[in-house]
Structures are given as C-alpha cells and as structure tokens.
Amino acid sequence: QKEVEQNSGPLSVPExxxxxxxxxxxxxxxxSFFWYRQxxxxxxxxxxxxxxxxxxxxxxxxxxxxKASQYVSLLIRDSQPSDSATYLCAVNxxxxxxxxxxxGAGTQVVVTP
Amino acid sequence: NAGVTQTPKxxxxxxxxxxxxxxxxxxxxxxMYWYRQDPGMGLRLIYYSASEGxxxxxxxxxxxxxxxxxxxxxxxxxxSAAPSQTxxxxxxxxxxxxxxFFGQGxxxxxx
Numbered sequence: 001q002k003e004v005e006q007n008s009g010p011l012s013v014p015e016x017x018x019x020x021x022x023x024x025x026x027x028x029x030x031x032s033f034f035w036y037r038q039x040x041x042x043x044x045x046x047x048x049x050x051x052x053x054x055x056x057x058x059x060x061x062x063x064x065x066x067k068a069s070q071y072v073s074l075l076i077r078d079s080q081p082s083d084s085a086t087y088l089c090a091v092n093x094x095x096x097x098x099x100x101x102x103x104g105a106g107t108q109v110v111v112t113p
Numbered sequence: 114n115a116g117v118t119q120t121p122k123x124x125x126x127x128x129x130x131x132x133x134x135x136x137x138x139x140x141x142x143x144x145m146y147w148y149r150q151d152p153g154m155g156l157r158l159i160y161y162s163a164s165e166g167x168x169x170x171x172x173x174x175x176x177x178x179x180x181x182x183x184x185x186x187x188x189x190x191x192x193s194a195a196p197s198q199t200x201x202x203x204x205x206x207x208x209x210x211x212x213x214f215f216g217q218g219x220x221x222x223x224x
Contacts, residue, residue: 008153034212043203043215044156088155090213099144099207105155 003027006089006104013083013111019076021107023089026070030091032099033065033072038086038106047074047087079111115139119204119216126194126223134189134219136204142214144207145187146171147179149200150218156203162187194223 005024013019021035032051036044050056050063050072062075072091076083086106092099117138126132138145143164148156158171162181176198178190191198204216 004155043218045215046212049212090156094209099209099213100161101146101156101158101205101207101213103148103156105153 002104003102004089004091004104006087006107008105009108009110011107011109013076013079013109015079015081015111015113017079019079019083019109019111021074021076021087021089021109023072023074023104024070025072025089025091025102027091027093027102028067028070029093030070030102031094032092033063034090034092034101035061035063035072035074036088036090036103038088040085044088076109079109081111081113084109084111117204117206117214117216119202119219121219122217124219124221126191126221128195128223130194131190131192132194133191134202134204134221135186136188136216137186138204138206138214139185140206140208140214141184142206142208143184144209145181146205146207146213147177147187147189148203148205149173149198150203151200159189159202194221196223199223 034049035047038044064073089104146161147159160179165184202219205213207213
C-alpha cells in the first residue's frame with residue numbers, strides 16, 4: 001500500500017464547474033498536508049497547505065482535512081482551462097528541523113471549454 | 114530571488130557514464146532533497162540532507178550518491194548510469210513547518 005494515494009485520473013471537468021480531488025494517507029503521524037500543481041514539463045508549485053481539521057479556503061481553492069479518516073481533499077471552484085494540470089498531494093511529518101515529504105502519484109485534471 | 118536552481122536542465126548519457134546534478138538554494142533552508150519523477154509514480158525521494166553535513170537515504174537510493182557541499186548546495190551523482198535511471202530529477206529545499214520549494218528539474222535520458 002502506498003503511503004499517499006490519489007486517483008490518477010484524468011478528471012475531466014467542464015469549464016466553470018467544481019473539480020474535486022481526493023487524497024488518502026496511511027501515516028497517522030502526518031502533521032501537514034500540501035497540494036501542489038504541476039504543469040506538464042514543469043516543477044511542482046504549491047497551491048495551498050493545511051494543518052488542522054476542517055476547511056481552508058484560498059481564492060477558488062478549498063482544502064479539506066479529516067485526520068480521523070486520514071483524508072485530505074482539494075476543491076477547485078469555477079474551473080478554468082488554466083487549471084488543467086496534475087495535482088500532487090503531499091503529507092509531511094517533521095522531526096526536529098526537517099520534514100519527510102511523501103507524495104502521491106498525482107491526479108490529472110483536464111478542464112474542457 | 115532565484116529560489117532553487119538546478120543544472121543541467123537536460124542531459125543524455127550513455128550507459129555506464131557518470132554525471133553530477135547540481136542544486137543550489139538561496140533561501141537559507143536547512144533541509145534539501147533529491148527526488149525522481151517517473152510517469153504514474155509521483156515523486157520518489159532518492160536522498161535527503163536534513164542539515165549541512167548530514168545526508169541520508171530515501172526511498173530509492175541505489176545507484177546514486179550525494180554531497181551536501183555547504184548549506185546552499187546539494188549535488189546528486191550517478192556513478193555508472195543505467196537506462197532505469199532515465200527520469201526527471203527534482204531538487205527541493207525546505208524550512209521547518211513551511212512548504213518545499215522545487216528547482217526547475219533535470220530531464221535525464223540514459224541510452
């Protein structure tokens with residue numbers, strides 16, 4: 001079992017609709033949770049992170065965390081063609097000053113006009 | 114404000130050749146990482162350095178060596194390249210309780 005699981009997709013979303021991405025993780029000691037966006041041929045870039053149970057909103061993006069269920073999700077509202085990318089879920093636990101990131105394989109999102 | 118800089122961006126090697134991937138960060142981060150990314154497999158940790166002077170193996174260290182030259186620089190060396198090492202390599206740095214910042218990646222092909 002992988003430590004971080006994501007549906008690979010592709011997730012096809014009409015322009016203007018909501019894209020819902022899911023991620024589950026196996027390490028109950030995970031302390032922080034990240035969503036990265038990666039365009040084809042580019043490096044991952046952070047969209048948002050969440051540490052506490054509940055929802056966190058940033059513009060059109062909402063991250064949701066449920067530590068009891070070991071589940072984190074990302075909602076993209078009013079999806080735009082520019083949102084077409086692969087979205088990587090990452091979880092982290094830190095020991096002293098460094099953090100061990102575990103990444104999922106990513107979900108490809110395709111926003112269709 | 115360069116962030117994390119990797120060189121080279123592209124490289125083609127013949128089986129058995131060696132090379133070093135260079136990485137430097139200017140954010141004064143303690144922790145640095147090398148990942149490889151293969152289709153459908155996400156980012157897999159090769160080696161990491163929690164702080165200057167320390168390095169440790171990650172998930173897929175075989176065939177690689179690293180050097181944490183100073184706080185800024187963390188290099189990855191392939192001593193005898195194999196076709197299985199064809200991949201995209203990313204260097205990243207991290208400050209405690211914040212995000213990981215990635216370099217622009219190195220696309221390596223071993224023929």
